[in-house]
Amino acid sequence: MNNERILNLAIRYGFLVLLAGIVMYFSLAAEGFASPRSAVFVLQSVAITGILALGVTSTLVVDGFDLSIGSVATSSLMLSAYSMVILEYSAFVTVLLCLTMGALVGLVNGLLIVKMRVPDLLATLGMMFLLIGLQRIPTQGNSIATGMRLPDGSIAEGTFAAEFLWIGRHRFDMFIEKLFPMPVVVFLLVAVAVWLFLGFTRHGRLMYAIGSNQRAAELVGTNVSRYKVLAYMISGVLASVGGILLAARLGRGDIASGNNLLLDSVAAALIGFAVLGAARPNAFGTAIGALFVGILLQGLTMMNAPYYTQDFVKGAVLVAALVFTFYLSSRRSSAGRH
Amino acid sequence: MSQTICEVRGVEKSFGSNRVLRGIDLSMCAGEVTVLMGANGAGKSTLVKVLCGVHSADEGELVLAGNPYTPVDAADAISQGVVTVHQSIDDGVIPDLDVATNLMLDKLTAPGAGLFVNDRKLRAEARKVAEAMGLTMNVRQLVSELDVADRQMIAIARALARSPKLLILDEPTSSLSATEAERLFALIDRLRSAGVAILYISHRMSDIRRIADRIVSMRDGSISGLFDTQPLDYEGAVTSMLGHAMTDVDITPETNSAPILCLKAIKLREDSPPIDLVANDGEVIAVTGLLGSGKSQLAEVIFGLSRPIAGKMKLDGGSYQPANAKSAVSAGVFMSPKDRASNAVIPDFDIANNMTLPFLGSFSRYYKLSDRKQRRASEEMIGNIGIVCQSNRDGIGTLSGGNQQKVMIARWLLKPGRVLLLDEPFQGVDIGARRDIGRHIRATAKGRATIVFVAEIDEALEIADRIIVLNEAAIAGEHINQNIDLAKLVAEVSGPSLSPALAG
Ligand SMILES: Nc1ncnc2c1ncn2[C@@H]1O[C@H](COP(=O)(O)OP(=O)(O)OP(=O)(O)O)[C@@H](O)[C@H]1O
Ligand SMILES: [Mg+2]
Numbered sequence: 001m002n003n004e005r006i007l008n009l010a011i012r013y014g015f016l017v018l019l020a021g022i023v024m025y026f027s028l029a030a031e032g033f034a035s036p037r038s039a040v041f042v043l044q045s046v047a048i049t050g051i052l053a054l055g056v057t058s059t060l061v062v063d064g065f066d067l068s069i070g071s072v073a074t075s076s077l078m079l080s081a082y083s084m085v086i087l088e089y090s091a092f093v094t095v096l097l098c099l100t101m102g103a104l105v106g107l108v109n110g111l112l113i114v115k116m117r118v119p120d121l122l123a124t125l126g127m128m129f130l131l132i133g134l135q136r137i138p139t140q141g142n143s144i145a146t147g148m149r150l151p152d153g154s155i156a157e158g159t160f161a162a163e164f165l166w167i168g169r170h171r172f173d174m175f176i177e178k179l180f181p182m183p184v185v186v187f188l189l190v191a192v193a194v195w196l197f198l199g200f201t202r203h204g205r206l207m208y209a210i211g212s213n214q215r216a217a218e219l220v221g222t223n224v225s226r227y228k229v230l231a232y233m234i235s236g237v238l239a240s241v242g243g244i245l246l247a248a249r250l251g252r253g254d255i256a257s258g259n260n261l262l263l264d265s266v267a268a269a270l271i272g273f274a275v276l277g278a279a280r281p282n283a284f285g286t287a288i289g290a291l292f293v294g295i296l297l298q299g300l301t302m303m304n305a306p307y308y309t310q311d312f313v314k315g316a317v318l319v320a321a322l323v324f325t326f327y328l329s330s331r332r333s334s335a336g337r338h
Numbered sequence: 339m340s341q342t343i344c345e346v347r348g349v350e351k352s353f354g355s356n357r358v359l360r361g362i363d364l365s366m367c368a369g370e371v372t373v374l375m376g377a378n379g380a381g382k383s384t385l386v387k388v389l390c391g392v393h394s395a396d397e398g399e400l401v402l403a404g405n406p407y408t409p410v411d412a413a414d415a416i417s418q419g420v421v422t423v424h425q426s427i428d429d430g431v432i433p434d435l436d437v438a439t440n441l442m443l444d445k446l447t448a449p450g451a452g453l454f455v456n457d458r459k460l461r462a463e464a465r466k467v468a469e470a471m472g473l474t475m476n477v478r479q480l481v482s483e484l485d486v487a488d489r490q491m492i493a494i495a496r497a498l499a500r501s502p503k504l505l506i507l508d509e510p511t512s513s514l515s516a517t518e519a520e521r522l523f524a525l526i527d528r529l530r531s532a533g534v535a536i537l538y539i540s541h542r543m544s545d546i547r548r549i550a551d552r553i554v555s556m557r558d559g560s561i562s563g564l565f566d567t568q569p570l571d572y573e574g575a576v577t578s579m580l581g582h583a584m585t586d587v588d589i590t591p592e593t594n595s596a597p598i599l600c601l602k603a604i605k606l607r608e609d610s611p612p613i614d615l616v617a618n619d620g621e622v623i624a625v626t627g628l629l630g631s632g633k634s635q636l637a638e639v640i641f642g643l644s645r646p647i648a649g650k651m652k653l654d655g656g657s658y659q660p661a662n663a664k665s666a667v668s669a670g671v672f673m674s675p676k677d678r679a680s681n682a683v684i685p686d687f688d689i690a691n692n693m694t695l696p697f698l699g700s701f702s703r704y705y706k707l708s709d710r711k712q713r714r715a716s717e718e719m720i721g722n723i724g725i726v727c728q729s730n731r732d733g734i735g736t737l738s739g740g741n742q743q744k745v746m747i748a749r750w751l752l753k754p755g756r757v758l759l760l761d762e763p764f765q766g767v768d769i770g771a772r773r774d775i776g777r778h779i780r781a782t783a784k785g786r787a788t789i790v791f792v793a794e795i796d797e798a799l800e801i802a803d804r805i806i807v808l809n810e811a812a813i814a815g816e817h818i819n820q821n822i823d824l825a826k827l828v829a830e831v832s833g834p835s836l837s838p839a840l841a842g
Binding site: 004200201202205206208209211212213215216217218219220221222223280 | 354643662663664666667668673675680681682683684685686687691695696698699701702705706707749
């Protein structure tokens with residue numbers, strides 16, 4: 001009886017306690033870790049993966065999976081550079097283009113899965129390769145920057161619009177001047193929106209129902225196809241937002257950036273299963289998961305751990321989180337998760 | 339005096355603060371069918387799971403063939419000769435594998451099994467096992483494509499092939515029709531004479547009358563009665579499991595009300611005659627017939643899951659052609675499907691969210707779901723139809739089978755609709771609760787037409803104003819539920835014993 005109580009507490013709060021413990025450890029061990037600047041740095045480093053992870057979360061909720069998010073983000077990065085540097089469109093049009101591209105990719109993913117019955121992993125894997133290839137074709141595999149020579153011999157005259165760069169680089173004053181970066185604001189807004197949508201609206205609830213027993217959800221009159229497509233569209237749009245932020249931070253269409261986006265955001269979403277013992281995809285958990293990885297990496301960096309240990313640490317955290325979630329909660333007599 | 343195979347002494351088991359088994363003493367003898375009766379949530383399946391190694395008892399001991407018996411897991415129990423067919427059918431089969439592999443699974447896992455699978459040999463052996471059970475399906479078919487009854491028969495076939503000392507059957511007939519059940523009983527008879535001890539759990543009186551040698555009744559986790567003097571006192575057993583005598587149903591059939599749903603010349607199959615049916619306001623119609631008589635097919639047509647070959651439907655005078663479940667529900671036509679595990683239960687949700695799922699819109703304010711409204715509504719239904727649970731926050735998976743079924747029915751009673759279709763609504767529901775639910779359905783019947791699809795004639799008689807018999811996708815008979823000629827009804831259900839077409 002008492003054991004069960006402890007087990008339940010461990011499942012619920014274990015991960016948060018671990019997080020607090022790590023923060024405390026780094027605060028003591030690494031000088032300058034416990035400062036607003038370093039906190040903001042962590043937030044900034046997780047903002048983009050966090051946004052992508054929230055997209056994956058919405059596909060995980062309907063028992064799907066979106067492998068194309070990383071490539072959607074890099075496509076969005078290249079598209080925004082192409083749009084401003086080569087086509088010389090305004091920031092507004094560029095953002096609109098990128099978002100539309102993300103929504104469209106999500107729509108195609110969703111339709112492939114729902115209408116053509118392609119298994120989700122295969123559909124989005126195919127889409128991933130397609131986009132990785134596609135984003136390189138217009139520039140023949142080169143990065144995009146002002147002043148580059150175009151295939152037809154002319155010189156690209158356009159520049160990244162100041163408004164566009166603002167999205168990625170602006171810092172709001174908070175306690176200290178120029179502290180809070182815009183991408184972090186976007187991340188927090190997206191996190192709250194996805195959290196409210198998945199957790200507190202009937203649409204979110206129906207999406208969880210689809211993830212748990214699709215046939216049963218259909219037989220109570222849920223439009224399963226529509227919700228699944230919606231989930232992939234959310235994922236696509238959020239991935240394109242991530243790409244926009246990346247482009248605005250870098251200020252150029254760098255073909256090599258964004259390599260780690262897919263794996264990092266999937267890791268954040270899966271770590272999210274362990275937060276508060278949810279044992280299911282959830283927005284709050286995903287945000288905390290992204291933060292967790294960010295804090296760990298920042299802490300290790302500040303303690304001068306070599307960069308090549310980072311992936312190992314991420315892997316260890318992921319495995320620990322999965323054990324927390326699946327092993328411990330299989331041992332408790334399961335209660336309803338909704 | 340036959341020899342005792344298995345003995346249960348003072349077994350206790352709790353889940354959290356819920357004391358489910360409170361000191362059970364029970365013995366099972368060779369060549370005897372012990373029927374265990376008990377209301378939904380009494381703890382029958384929990385006792386079964388203790389016996390077959392899924393749960394371990396908190397207190398008490400088990401004895402098997404004179405030796406202490408402490409199974410560490412299900413495989414251990416089987417190897418010691420305790421074989422179980424679980425209530426939840428999907429525990430018994432692997433849906434993604436074909437029938438042959440499912441039937442032969444034990445051969446594959448047996449120590450000393452070869453590394454390579456000889457598919458041809460496997461299928462030949464599987465065919466033999468299937469034939470012994472009278473199963474006719476293609477052994478290469480995937481189990482996930484079969485319906486519940488076939489899946490259940492496969493689980494049973496596999497259990498019987500394991501040559502058990504103690505065979506436990508937890509509601510094996512809840513999704514079988516009379517003919518399949520009879521086949522099962524014949525096999526049980528054979529095992530009984532071969533000296534196997536059998537523990538049989540069921541809510542169906544017809545099963546119990548057919549095969550019980552003794553009856554043990556259970557109430558709230560304790561044994562409340564033992565009946566082993568012939569002739570068995572069935573009524574006494576029901577009284578002791580419910581704690582009170584069973585209440586009678588008396589039905590005065592509703593007639594002469596306005597029609598709500600009209601089926602005009604609906605053809606379910608290419609070669610079947612058209613069906614005409616009018617369902618009236620406040621009326622409860624029971625559609626009965628054997629498995630495969632077209633009951634579920636008819637329900638699916640009305641609910642928009644499949645299209646009839648020909649014919650039209652009218653709802654409240656207007657044309658009604660639902661394209662899918664969604665359009666049926668928005669027209670006010672609700673259906674509780676059969677086979678709850680595949681078609682109805684959301685395993686990740688608690689009771690309240692499972693129950694309110696179809697009507698989340700009306701439990702929202704603006705865009706936000708109102709948790710309080712959901713809980714209040716489900717709390718009321720829990721009281722109305724007597725769901726045994728700790729609270730509406732219990733995960734649906736922690737409820738007993740019958741109580742899960744009650745939640746699935748309650749789901750569609752939350753909001754008024756025009757037509758309520760209930761396909762095998764009493765699957766796994768105990769006799770007492772069945773009456774209570776029937777009464778609740780009848781009491782709220784005004785304002786809608788209710789059509790209940792049941793294979794058991796008893797269930798039809800308890801709930802309906804009018805009984806319609808289907809046979810081979812055609813209406814074979816129709817009766818107002820008053821002084822029914824039962825012999826005629828039964829004859830219509832089983833149909834002409836040998837149709838001229840077959841004879842010729
Ligand atoms: N895994 C579990 N966790 C928590 N409670 C459980 C669990 N399994 C069963 N229970 C509780 O134990 C009680 C008995 O359940 P059990 O399944 O044994 O009933 P039953 O007699 O088989 O009923 P039914 O006729 O409906 O199948 C119920 O109140 C149920 O809620
Ligand atoms: Mg049971």
